[in-house]
Amino acid sequence: MKTILISITGAAALVLAGVAMADPQNGQHMAHEEKAADGPTLVLQAYAKAIADEDVAAMGKAVASEGNAFTVFEGSGANVGWADYRDHHLAPEFANTDLKFHTYQYQDITTQSEGDLAFSTFSIKMEYTYKGEDKSRTGRGTAILKRQDGIWKIIHLHTS
Helix, strand or coil: CHHHHHHHHHHHHHHHHHHHHCEHHHCECCCEECCCCCHHHHHHHHHHHHHHCCCHHHHHHHECCCCCCCEEEECCEEEECHHHHHHHHHHHHHHCCCEEEEEEEEEEEEEEEECCEEEEEEEEEEEEEECCEEEEEEEEEEEEEEEECCEEEEEEEEEC
């Protein structure tokens, strides 16, 4: 029992020492901020481009498309699973002849990662025509990505 207590105390001391030595002012923190060109950011940029291009196949490559592994909360709506989002949100939206996107970009992407998980926040620049009227809008988003077999995939999006 004494050996177990010493082992647990030693492990806790090592973990706490690592936390105590983290120095955010010098960029040495546990979850590091990704550079703009890193994997999760590139996936999000490609996903936004696929939306602008109305390329559902490319969008599907950027997300965890199996079963319910992907979720989207958009405004007051929620979709669980890529098939649900693709078939019940994207297909009707892209089929709407009254709506045409000219610009759809994720900007100001900030990504942090720890191991195989990453989260990003971003702004969304939209320029589009709806029922003959040109419009522009800035939205906000949060994404959670997971590295699966070495490839970053979006597992959750929340946009507004």
